[in-house]
Every structure is written in C-alpha cells, then in structure tokens.
Amino acid sequence: IPEVIEGGFHEGGFFILLGFTSLYILEKFVMVHPCEENHCHVHHIGFSAFVGLSIHNLVDGFVLGSSSLVPSLGSVVLFAILAHKGPSAFSLSSILLYSKYSKSKIWLLNIVFALLIPFGALLSSYFLSGVDREKILLCIAFSAGTFLHVATSDLLPEIHKDEKWKPGNLIALILGITLILLNGHNH
Numbered sequence: 001i002p003e004v005i006e007g008g009f010h011e012g013g014f015f016i017l018l019g020f021t022s023l024y025i026l027e028k029f030v031m032v033h034p035c036e037e038n039h040c041h042v043h044h045i046g047f048s049a050f051v052g053l054s055i056h057n058l059v060d061g062f063v064l065g066s067s068s069l070v071p072s073l074g075s076v077v078l079f080a081i082l083a084h085k086g087p088s089a090f091s092l093s094s095i096l097l098y099s100k101y102s103k104s105k106i107w108l109l110n111i112v113f114a115l116l117i118p119f120g121a122l123l124s125s126y127f128l129s130g131v132d133r134e135k136i137l138l139c140i141a142f143s144a145g146t147f148l149h150v151a152t153s154d155l156l157p158e159i160h161k162d163e164k165w166k167p168g169n170l171i172a173l174i175l176g177i178t179l180i181l182l183n184g185h186n187h
Contacts, residue, residue, distance in 0.1 A: 001144050003073050009137040017177065019145020024173065046099025050109050053092050054116055057085075059146075061120015066128055066139040068121070073140070081117065089113065 004012035060081050068074035089110055096106045128136055 001141075003070055004137050004141045004144065007070075007133065007137045009134055009141065012137065012141040015138050015141035016145040016148065019142035020149045021145075021173065021177075022142075023146045023149040025170065046096045046101055049092055049095040050113065053088055054113055056088075057113055057116040058120040061117040061122075062124040062139075063120075063143045064117065065121035065124030066136055066143065068125065069128055069136050070140065085114075085117070 001016065004016070064077055064081055067077035092113060093106055093110060096109060128139065
C-alpha cells in the first residue's frame with residue numbers, strides 16, 4: 001500500500017477496495033468450502049484443498065511477478081511468499097494424507113503446487129513487461145486489497161460461522177463503503 005501511495009497512483013484506494021470486495025464476494029458467494037471429509041458425500045477435502053491452495057500459489061506468483069517490477073517491493077514480497085509456503089505445503093500434505101492419497105501422489109501434487117508460483121510469476125512478468133507504471137501499481141493495489149481481505153477474514157472468523165448471514169454481511173459492507181464515500185472520505 002505505501003508503494004502505491006508513494007507511486008502517486010491516486011486511484012489506488014479504489015483498487016485496494018475493489019480487490020478486497022472482489023475476494024469477499026468470490027469467497028462468500030462463488031467458492032464452495034468443503035465440509036469435513038467424514039461428514040460429506042459431495043465434497044472431498046483433499047482435492048478441494050489442492051485446487052484452492054494451487055490457485056492461491058498461482059495468484060502469489062502473479063503478485064511476485066508484478067511486485068518484481070517495483071524495485072523496492074520485489075524482495076519483500078518474495079520473502080513474504082517464501083515465509084508461508086512451507087506451512088502451506090505441510091498443510092496440503094497433511095490434508096492429502098488424511099484424505100488417504102498415496103505418498104507418490106502427494107509428492108506429485110506438491111511438485112505441481114510448488115511450480116505454480118514461478119509459473120504465475122513468469123506469466124505476470126510476461127504480460128506486464130512494457131506496461132506503464134500506473135497499470136503495475138493498479139495490479140499491486142488490487143493485490144493489496146485481496147491480502148487485506150485474507151487478513152481480516154482470518155482475524156474475524158465469526159463471519160464464516162453462519163451461512164444465513166452472507167447477504168446481510170455483503171449489504172453491511174456495501175452500506176459501510178457507501179457511508180464513507182458519502183461523508184467525503186476519498187482516501
């Protein structure tokens with residue numbers, strides 16, 4: 001966020017908010033959260049965990065690729081990604097073991113899982129090379145918003161407990177954003 005603001009990208013706050021609300025809506029209304037393996041005949045937590053964490057790794061790769069185009073940000077993002085990939089791989093392996101996957105399949109899925117970060121970084125570097133700085137800051141602002149959502153949803157787990165409150169939570173979020181905008185707070 002400081003790099004977006006210091007970069008002079010005045011619409012940065014809007015794209016941070018857009019990233020936050022996009023991930024909020026995606027998580028609440030589009031993504032299916034698997035039930036526990038023992039109590040569900042529809043979802044299989046092992047495969048769901050692999051797909052979800054793999055998409056997360058691909059997005060991390062995109063973030064890494066775009067942040068590497070801002071010299072002061074690349075190494076910080078690389079460190080942040082590396083710091084949580086060990087626990088992510090351990091979690092994925094544990095879930096796959098619990099779901100009765102063979103050890104050879106777990107190794108194969110972990111290799112695919114790990115390779116998605118450099119693949120995402122190469123893709124974003126390819127697509128963003130030659131793009132002006134403002135568009136790169138737009139991507140970084142949007143990414144920052146998604147990270148803020150992840151941080152707040154992990155800190156506020158009560159939001160996830162009752163499915164019947166999903167529409168009400170979305171309305172409350174939109175109402176809060178609207179009130180802020182109506183009061184003239186545009187930063």
